[in-house]
Amino acid sequence: MRTIVHLSDLHFGRVDHKLLRPLQALTASLAPDVVVVSGDLTQRARTEEFQAARAFLDTLPGPQIVVPGNHDIPLYNVASRFLAPLRKYTRYVTLDLTPEYVDDEIAVLGINTARSLTFKDGRINREQIDQIHRRMSAVDPHLTRIVVTHHPFDMPDTHDDGDLVNRAPLAMRAFAECGVDLLLAGHLHVSHAHNTAQRYEISGYAALMVQAGTATSTRGRGESNSFNVIRVEHDKVEVQRYSWVDGTGSFEVSHTERFQRSGDAWSLTPN
Numbered sequence: 001m002r003t004i005v006h007l008s009d010l011h012f013g014r015v016d017h018k019l020l021r022p023l024q025a026l027t028a029s030l031a032p033d034v035v036v037v038s039g040d041l042t043q044r045a046r047t048e049e050f051q052a053a054r055a056f057l058d059t060l061p062g063p064q065i066v067v068p069g070n071h072d073i074p075l076y077n078v079a080s081r082f083l084a085p086l087r088k089y090t091r092y093v094t095l096d097l098t099p100e101y102v103d104d105e106i107a108v109l110g111i112n113t114a115r116s117l118t119f120k121d122g123r124i125n126r127e128q129i130d131q132i133h134r135r136m137s138a139v140d141p142h143l144t145r146i147v148v149t150h151h152p153f154d155m156p157d158t159h160d161d162g163d164l165v166n167r168a169p170l171a172m173r174a175f176a177e178c179g180v181d182l183l184l185a186g187h188l189h190v191s192h193a194h195n196t197a198q199r200y201e202i203s204g205y206a207a208l209m210v211q212a213g214t215a216t217s218t219r220g221r222g223e224s225n226s227f228n229v230i231r232v233e234h235d236k237v238e239v240q241r242y243s244w245v246d247g248t249g250s251f252e253v254s255h256t257e258r259f260q261r262s263g264d265a266w267s268l269t270p271n
Helices: 017-030 047-057 078-083 087-092 126-138 168-178
Strands: 002-007 034-038 064-067 100-102 106-110 144-148 182-185 192-195 208-211 226-233 236-245 250-262 264-268
Touching: 002 017, 002 106, 017 250, 034 106, 034 182, 047 087, 064 106, 106 126, 126 144, 126 168, 182 226, 192 250, 192 264, 226 250
Parallel strands: 002 034, 034 064, 106 144, 144 182, 182 208
Antiparallel strands: 002 226, 100 106, 192 208, 226 236, 236 250, 250 264
């Protein structure tokens, strides 16, 4: 079994600082095999925000899979936005825009969906889709395959489809061919886990989409600050949501869901 701590939408520049130390301590106590951060490390892609995000990441266990979000591209500095959109991200966070972690149970691949030409929407291009297909097709078939992006490939019906990654249907067909199991994302500041069967009718295939809320931002959009702990055991996945409780000054388990794979399709396990 592998344990993944899934954080998202940290938004340094708009963080609730009282959450940082409890989050660091709890993450360490969970002893994750890998820590995933699915984008929006900063609020406005300013140097001091990236420096604070870097300092925070340095307090968390490794290995880490980190991808940028739309907020990690400068908004008001037009020259930087279009000429060097991820210059500060690659300077302070990582040069690797396709980070990868593989062991004898899981294969995790991070992909950048943030773009200069969109203010908040995400895109995946054909080259990236081909890269995912090629890499995931090459790993041991017994491994659970996980793709990390900032923008989601699926979402609850209560949200605008405009928040989906551009070219999502094309990507999903490629994911079906190479057997991608889990899709981890953020962006919405809403926690949710479900399979992709309703939106994408692909015969015999349904990936598991897991979205994390915002771990530390003051912009909760009606949901407490939270993060996910995902436990992966080949054909079983447990998703635990840890939510901030002001009364105790700690993150506590607020929701647990279990999913099981049958063939290439994941579904919720009845309680």
